[in-house]
Amino acid sequence: MAEQSVRDLTMAFEERLSLTAEEDVRLALDEGGGGKQSGEALRFCLIGTVLIRKRYNMEVMENTLAGIWRLVKGLHMRVLRSNLFAFYFFHPIDMQRVLVVGLWRFVNHVMVLKEALAGKQVSRLELFEVSFWIQIHGLPPDRMTEATGERIGGEIGRLVEVDARESDAWGLEYIRV
Numbered sequence: 001m002a003e004q005s006v007r008d009l010t011m012a013f014e015e016r017l018s019l020t021a022e023e024d025v026r027l028a029l030d031e032g033g034g035g036k037q038s039g040e041a042l043r044f045c046l047i048g049t050v051l052i053r054k055r056y057n058m059e060v061m062e063n064t065l066a067g068i069w070r071l072v073k074g075l076h077m078r079v080l081r082s083n084l085f086a087f088y089f090f091h092p093i094d095m096q097r098v099l100v101v102g103l104w105r106f107v108n109h110v111m112v113l114k115e116a117l118a119g120k121q122v123s124r125l126e127l128f129e130v131s132f133w134i135q136i137h138g139l140p141p142d143r144m145t146e147a148t149g150e151r152i153g154g155e156i157g158r159l160v161e162v163d164a165r166e167s168d169a170w171g172l173e174y175i176r177v
Helices: 002-017 035-043 058-069 092-101 146-156 166-171
Strands: 045-050 075-081 084-089 104-106 109-115 135-137 174-176
Touching: 045 092, 058 075, 058 092, 058 104, 084 092, 092 109, 146 174
Parallel strands: none
Antiparallel strands: 045 084, 045 109, 075 084, 104 109, 135 174
């Protein structure tokens, strides 16, 4: 009997909290829905996390990273939630350099950084993948080619880029993938 009462109460509660057909309105947002201000805020923004569950002093982290990244115009950092940060760059060259140069660490722990995209929820960003260079040594000079790098890199993981200067292959000690 008590079980029936709980079930009845649950159903009544769900009915009161459910939308009726008239209330269930779908709202389509246009591409520029956030206005100029929100688009500008994300223009030079990276979202990042450190691959460890530990609290950091935000001011120390911001100053340390700005020094390591050797920024031209500076940086503003904001904590979004525990171990999730927004890095706002004041110049596009600074942001691109941080993205391109590669694998970054803070207090010897890997950082994952992704560009913030307008219209994409931060909670849906996949912050579990980093790119880094792998040097491949011991190849014959005639095999230090982009094609060889693509083949080896494709076997290791997802290939992003190959650095093989084919014209200088006889002087190279390695290629990077």
